Amino acid sequence: MNNKQVYIMKKVTLFLFTVLMLVSCASVKPTVGLYLSDVNGNQASGMSYIDDMIAIDWSYIYKARLNFKLKNNTKSTIRIMWDDAAYVNASGSTDRVMHAGVKYINRNESQPPSSVPAGAYIEDAVIPTSVIAFMPYVGWTEGNLFTVSVDSREAKKQLENTYGKTVKVLLPIEAGGVITDYEFSFTVTSLKR
DSSP, X not given: OOHHHHHHHHHHHHHHHHHHHHHHTOEEOOEEEEEEXXXXXXXXXXXXXXXXXXXXXXXXXXXXXXXXXXXXXXXXOEEEOGGGOEEEOTTSOEEEEEETTSOGGGTTSOOOOEEEOTTOEEEEEEXXXXXXXXXXXXXXXXXXXXXXXXXXXXXXXXXXXXXXXXXXXXXXXXETTXXXXXXXEEEEEEEEO
């Protein structure tokens, strides 16, 4: 073999080794069931909430996105104040959030409020910024809210520490110059590999 072939074989071997290491250290996405347990300390049920200002339907399908459809129930425009929004994970740690449409590279920059005119709705998502990462040779990736290690002993421990716990989304909404902090609490109902 000539030097060029040896060089190419070394590069291919290094690439395959890197991919193998990433896959072997990876976590798998579990099945997670969430239900909206309360809003601002008031008991809720299912994944919906309605009051005089908003009607909101939540869903968690995959990755790190808590999707929602929010309807403005007022007679004036409301605004979602993204810079003050937050996610609290099952261990109680707070994280900044971004929403759908924000480029991953801009996740830590200021985000302008989303306006929702009277009677209208917005479909969006809450995404904790800590699960967004740039990986060489892969690019930007979005992790999961709930991951379980491939190692069965570690997975069991993670399951026990997450099942029945609460995660929260703080979503400040401004209407007529007054900001209402909506704290949505979700209980993890199932977490399986």
